[in-house]
Amino acid sequence: MASDSTVIPRESKLQLYSYFRSSCSWRVRIALNLKELKYEYKAVNLLKGEQFSPEFAKLNPLNMVPALIDGDIVISDSLAIIMYLEEKHPHHPLLPQDLHRKAIHFQAANIVCSSIQPFQNLSALNYIEQKINSDEKLVWAQYHITKGFAALEKLLKPFSGRYATGDDVFLADLFLAPQIHTAINKFKVDMTEFPLLCRLDEAYSKLPAFLAAMPDAQPDAV
């Protein structure tokens, strides 16, 4: 991976609708940085409900970030966006050649995006707050994150190197970095049982493409 000083932005008309704290947007920001793709940052403030504006609903009727615009193509959902970028911009591949490792990456990415993140999403937590109480939100999020992390720790143990499946950064790393960081810093998850995930979190914190995608580095950070 090129360091920040050697990044040569490639011509593109990409626009990313993102919220700085959104882990789903964060994954896409990492992919764009790894692939050295320049993009215009379009902030959608989830706390102000901007995802429900009629303009944004035209881009994603699910009212969720991220959404990517590439010319007249609109794609929402982080995995779909990342796979689109992977096909269109194959430099810095995000999937390994080896079929088994490739499947591990799809599995790990899907554990994050289907079995962890939806349970800690803003709208899910708001629902719990309204229907049960605000204390239950944290317990609920921690339960689902811990369950998913136990599966990820077990899944990746036989394959991991410096990163999820070796010494190169691939798809699962893009999903793991925001998820682990959020679990530790926002949801105060007890990471004692997850030494591998802690080690990966440390490794990601040294990569320029990952650092540039962090919430605090975004134009809408407060």
Ligand SMILES: N[C@@H](CCC(=O)N[C@@H](CS)C(=O)NCC(=O)O)C(=O)O
């Ligand atoms: N599967 C979708 C999930 C998108 C999603 O949950 N986005 C969250 C931010 S990470 C969101 O926009 N939440 C707004 C809300 O819950 O109202 C993806 O991976 O892009």
